Amino acid sequence: MQSCFKKMLLLGVFAGIPAAASINAEMEGMEVDSRDDGTFLVGSPTYFFDRRIGAGGVHSESELWSPEKLRYRLLFNRFSVLPSWDPVEPSVWLKTGNELGDMIYQDFITSKNRPDNRTPILEGGFRSPSFKGFWATARMFQDDHFSSMTRTARHKMVDDEFSLFGENYPMFSSGYAGLGFTNASVNASALVGEEYLWVFGESSRWIPVHYKPRVETRVDVANISATVVYEDAEYENRGEKEYGSRKEWNGSVRYRCGKACEGAVFGVAAGLAFRAVSDSGAVYTELDGNRVAWPFIELNIRPVKRVKAEAVFGMNDDDWLVQDSIEYQAPTPDGMGAVIGVKNISGTRLNPLADDVEFFDGSEIELSAAGQMNMIQSYVSFADSIQFAGIGGRISLWAEHGAETFDTTETVRDEDLVYRKGDVARINSWIKGVTGELWIGAWYREMFAFKALGGFEHLEGAEGEIEVTPAEFFVSFSADWLLFKSFRISHSLRYRSDAEWNLRSSDPLVVKGDWYWDATFEQMFPKQQLYLAGTLLHVLGDEAIETPNGSRNRMRFVCTVRKMF
């Protein structure tokens, strides 16, 4: 752990702040809920705002397309790991948890101000050991957390409980099974399943989507990765007697240079992402021409040892997007690192694969804006370490013109929820930001690694026009303990200052700053490959609503049993 953490600290010079403590996420893809390096606001497993301080620009990470997200799920216009259909390592596992605060015996003596019923999560699955390269897998996972506040409104829209089981109207419920083949040169899988999802529109409306079935196939062979997905989706709004369906093919193919480019001056990768849909009835969104193809190329140039330039460029009939950076690694003594870099993002749309129009309450919401955005950021990072401690930091200046935002023309209140009309638009003026981050680490053999992080960011320009005004500062203290080589405690104590949603209601929604504590306790049996973990999430913090039309982010407990094969 010592060398690992030291390496991580130095890597932080190149990639940003070192990773936080190893808190187990309640579901794969919900790691943002325990992140401490920026503004992370969770309204549902299927919708959150995730923006690292110092990332540059005002967009969140999940809004921006990148080649690394080719196998992510597209939830409306955001990329999401959840619900993840990534085949796991060979194992069998069971996970359950609950939003803490059911009454149980307090129910016998609580007649007034009875708290809402808390809701659970459940996940179970397996992937068999390989038999001559072949394996089988199945997984059922459902997260009922974050469902209670919007349950009444969502209940009116669907004919049944909209889940594989239970009556809590969970924000997603998914199950799949399939077969795969893995050897030294091929990794392939084919999965089929059923899924219920509530996705969040730009109108702030929850849209129920029932995939019946969803089929995903993946092949990795040599330097090529390919994915093809078929989704037969049903849409419904029982209250309005609206029903529709969308049959969609989507996927990608990506070629990477691989070993031939390791250490070379020039590296190249390229690929194509695509979607093709066939809609009938009320689907609530539209993809122009019912199809989109997104060819892209990735370049990696290292003309000299200390200079590295990277670029990703994609373009089609409607949009283009380029993300590039150049970094100079300054000469430093062993154990130190210093990097000076410049990063740029320019394009007509952050997510060129998303739908183009949302239909809401008789109006059309354009999901893309005319013109283009340009964001440029310059930064300096450094790190230094001694035998058992290290320090690092990063400062940056950034400016963005044409940032994607939303032009809200009207808000509509429906009981407890607020919706909006308008169009995705641009902020045609410069927004400028200055950021600073500092981290200190200490470690002791394999037993202990401690990290203290702090960061601030000051924005100027376009106040009130940005979808989310991010937190101005954060501090966090996290530690990973490994006791008697088999008992892990990972925890994180952190504070985030106020953040503000400006454009989804007539009055801004201020998410107050607060302290949070998350912790994972894990009994490990390395010899038996058995792991028993319990995780406490969102302790200390108020049960706040962190996104418009989202549910309260409550204290939760999740336990997992996993046996690896």
Next chain:
Amino acid sequence: MKKLLLALVLGICSAALAQSPTDSAFSHIYVSVEGGEQYPFGDLVDAVENSFYGGAGFRYTYAENIDGFILVDYSYIKPVPRHVKVYGAHQVSGKLGLDFKWKAIAPLAIGAGFVCDWVRADYDEDKIDENSFKHDLGGTLTDNETEFGWFARLNLPLIRKETYRVGFNALWKELWTLPKRSEMLSMGVYFERRIW
């Protein structure tokens, strides 16, 4: 309570740092049966009566001077308020924890861990409309309810032989319920048999 939890965690960490790493996990395993009585604490005294419990346990060596254990027990718990319409509640309690065996206090072991209680009301389905009753006292328990919490325990072996032992457990648990936490103390006797 949070301070107590923190102190417990820090205590465990301090003790563990003094351990020398071993690979003794599952070098011995034991099964047991246990019975006793549990007593509500604090506000819960007004909610439920004392109750008997019975269950089974599984204990395993985990590291030097540290054992892991899993306990599962059942109890039938009656409400105190007379106007509550349910007769009682079935409770199945599962616990996962660690016992720490310091030589200074041997043979006493101090343990802690997480607890998960499943509860369902015992009521007459013909006399109660589930939908409207959910808003009355005890109403949420007509559906399956679970809640997590944590516990600490003292484990005192009274008779110790090579293949079995008889002992006494005192266990204090806190469920993370609302509007207040629910605390209970249970005291019981166990008989334990070594499997290997």
